[in-house]
Structures are given as C-alpha cells and as structure tokens.
Amino acid sequence: MKNTFLKPRQVSVGGIGNVTKLVMGGDSPITIQTMWKEGIVPVLNSEQALISIIEQIQKLQGLGCDIIRFAVPDMASAEALCKISQRTTMPLVADIHFDYKLALRCLEGNVAKIRINPGNIGERKKVEAVVNACREKGAAIRIGVNTGSFPKDIVEKVEKGLISRAEGLAETAAREAGVFDELNFDQFLVSMKASSVKETIDANEAFASKYAIPLHIGVTEAGPLIGGLVKSTLAFSHLLTEGIGSTIRVSLSSSPENEVIAGKEILTECGLRQGGVRIISCPRCGRNGFDVHGFVDRWQSDLLSMKKDITVAVMGCVVNGPGEGKHADLGICGAGDSVLIFKKGEIVRTIREENTQILSQNADIAFREELESL
Ligand code: SF4
Structure with a gap:
C-alpha cells in the first residue's frame, strides 16, 4: 500500500x-x-x-x-x-x-x-x-x-x-x-x-x-x-x-x-533504536533455582543505563537456562544450590553457597565482574 x-x-x-x-x-x-x-x-x-x-x-x-x-x-x-x-x-x-x-x-x-x-x-x-x-x-x-x-x-x-x-x-x-x-x-x-x-x-x-x-x-x-x-x-x-x-x-x-x-x-x-543492553528473562516456574524476578528488579536500571550493545539472559534453571540463553552475550541461571554464569551458552562461573542470601550476593558480584569484562 x-x-x-x-x-x-x-x-x-x-x-x-x-x-x-x-x-x-x-x-x-x-x-x-x-x-x-x-x-x-x-x-x-x-x-x-x-x-x-x-x-x-x-x-x-x-x-x-x-x-x-x-x-x-x-x-x-x-x-x-x-x-x-x-x-x-x-x-x-x-x-x-x-x-x-x-x-x-x-x-x-x-x-x-x-x-x-x-x-x-x-x-x-x-x-x-x-x-x-x-x-x-x-x-x-x-x-x-x-x-x-x-x-x-x-x-x-x-x-x-x-x-x-x-x-x-x-x-x-x-x-x-x-x-x-x-x-x-x-x-x-x-x-x-x-x-x-x-x-x-x-x-x-x-x-x-x-x-x-x-x-x-x-x-x-x-x-x-x-x-x-x-x-x-x-x-x-x-x-x-x-x-x-x-x-x-x-x-x-x-x-x-x-x-x-x-x-x-x-x-x-520497532527497529528504531539500536544498541544498548537487551534483557531476556524467563517468567520463572516450579523448576526455578534462582530468583529471576528479584535479580531483574535489582539489575534492570543498571543494565539499561549501560552503553554496551549486548544481550543479557536471566533464567531460572539449568534445564532451559544456558540453552535458551545461548545467543546471549552474558547469562545467569540457577542450578540446584548453585548459580551459573554463562557466555554464549558456555558456563564460565559456578557459584556455590548454602546460605541463599550469601549465594545471591556472591552471584551479583560474579555477574558484575563478568559484565565489566565484556
Ligand atoms: S528457565 Fe527454567 S525456571 Fe525459567 S521458566 Fe524455563 S523451565 Fe522455568
């Protein structure tokens, strides 16, 4: 038309x-x-x-x-x-x-x-x-x-x-x-x-x-x-x-x-603004081993304010995490009592800790280090 x-x-x-x-x-x-x-x-x-x-x-x-x-x-x-x-x-x-x-x-x-x-x-x-x-x-x-x-x-x-x-x-x-x-x-x-x-x-x-x-x-x-x-x-x-x-x-x-x-x-x-950080995150379900919602709430503003042109995946579990987030430059997902950080689908860090609060803090620190290295 x-x-x-x-x-x-x-x-x-x-x-x-x-x-x-x-x-x-x-x-x-x-x-x-x-x-x-x-x-x-x-x-x-x-x-x-x-x-x-x-x-x-x-x-x-x-x-x-x-x-x-x-x-x-x-x-x-x-x-x-x-x-x-x-x-x-x-x-x-x-x-x-x-x-x-x-x-x-x-x-x-x-x-x-x-x-x-x-x-x-x-x-x-x-x-x-x-x-x-x-x-x-x-x-x-x-x-x-x-x-x-x-x-x-x-x-x-x-x-x-x-x-x-x-x-x-x-x-x-x-x-x-x-x-x-x-x-x-x-x-x-x-x-x-x-x-x-x-x-x-x-x-x-x-x-x-x-x-x-x-x-x-x-x-x-x-x-x-x-x-x-x-x-x-x-x-x-x-x-x-x-x-x-x-x-x-x-x-x-x-x-x-x-x-x-x-x-x-x-x-x-709409394809009218390029660059910046694109966040993909799973909705979370009964398989989740990671507080996807909490992580996204904590990180959204920081990530969207970065000048990097990257995709970040935040996934609840290892079943679909690194696989579905394969195309992401950086990803994070839960795996039982651990948190995994992956780049282009390859696991680069495994954070283990029994105390969930400390696990979440350590995961944030590791995620920031990997993010800054991109
Ligand atoms: S990534 Fe795992 S926790 Fe998230 S929705 Fe998919 S199966 Fe559920």
Missing part, C-alpha cells in the same frame, strides 16, 4: 546554553520523553532539592530519556524550571496552560520547548509575544491537543456526529498550527492525544496525511503500568511502522523511569 503520509519537517529542540541539541522530524532518530511527576518549587529554597532533581534527571538520561516535560502551573514553578534548566544538559519542556507570562518567564532560562496552545492563550498579541520570545531564544513549541480541549464549534460538530473525535483532534490541531503559520513560525510540533488506541491512531494518520509537521505521539491517561503499556505499544507500533511520530511519550500511572524504559523497548522492538 502506498504510504500517503508526509515526511515531517525538522524542528530543533535544545542547544540553548549547555543543553543538548536535538533535531525532531526529517530522518532524525525518534526521541523518548517523559514527564516529571512532582512539584519543583522546593528547588527555589533548597540546594539539596535542586541537586536531587538534577541527579534524577541524570539517571533518566542514562536510561535513554531524551527530553523531560515539567508542569508549570504558576510563576514560582516557572522560576524553578529556569533554575533547573541552567544545571542540566537535558532538554526540558515547560507545560503551560492559559498564562502566556509563564511561558515568557520560562524562556528566560534554558528551556528547550514550551507546550502551549495558541487557542488557550487568548489574544493574538500574547501568542505573538510567546512566538517572538521562542524565536529569539531558539526554543521550540509543542501544540498539545486532546479530546478534552476542543473549541466550542468542534465540540458541537462531534456531538452532532458530523465528525468523529479523531477528526476533531486533527481539525483542532490544524487550526492551532494555522496560527503559527500566520506568524511565520515553523519550529513547532503537534500532539493529538486520546485515551483510546483507535482515536489516537486515526487522529495522527489524518493529520500526517495533510501536514508535514513533526508529531509527538502518545496515548493520554493511558492507565496503570500494564494497561498503559498495552495501549501505548499498540498505538505506537502502528503509527511508527507507518513513519508517523518524531518523538514519543509512554504515559503511565507509574514512574518516569518506567515510562522511559517502555519507550526504549518499543523503539528497539
């Missing part, structure tokens, strides 16, 4: 001060975003609070996160975001509703992008003030439309059944984008989010068939970890396979770490 979707133009995000510069759209790699889940005002009066946020941002960066959005509901948050943006290389996004002055304040810092909708700001001169400040600073904008923020006339059309909600999303986004076109500003992305997979797909397809504007894709209010993952995976794999989506956010009622890991797994499995 002929691909009828337009290739998105490029938008530059970041590159202000020490902030990493990203390019979204065109043939650029697809970036992973998450959203900060706490208030940030404490950083205004506490160096410790600021250091703690910077360290958490670094951890997310290590996991593969490219960009982080922060809610900016008031001026104190805008000031706090400026402060954070001057202490990290991570491109940060200010999420603003209604008050254009918050956007202007954020742009005094090194904020990479503003998420704001022209329709929310009100008067044209306020929209122009934000656009001019972004232009001057080199910051980008994201128009973020969702099914709860339709203008009145579109709500009516949807209610009368004249258009679907997905068409309503695409029409609203096109209208908002039109305002920036009139101001001759093209450094913006668009997102159209619904909480259903079908509406998210339909809206993004409808928009991408008409406009070469890079899309931030996401399913909004996707739900808790499992439900949210399923919805985002279905929507993203469909859209990404069609070449739609320049940046993604897996929205979960869970931690930013889980959102980033999920985004990375989706891109890797």
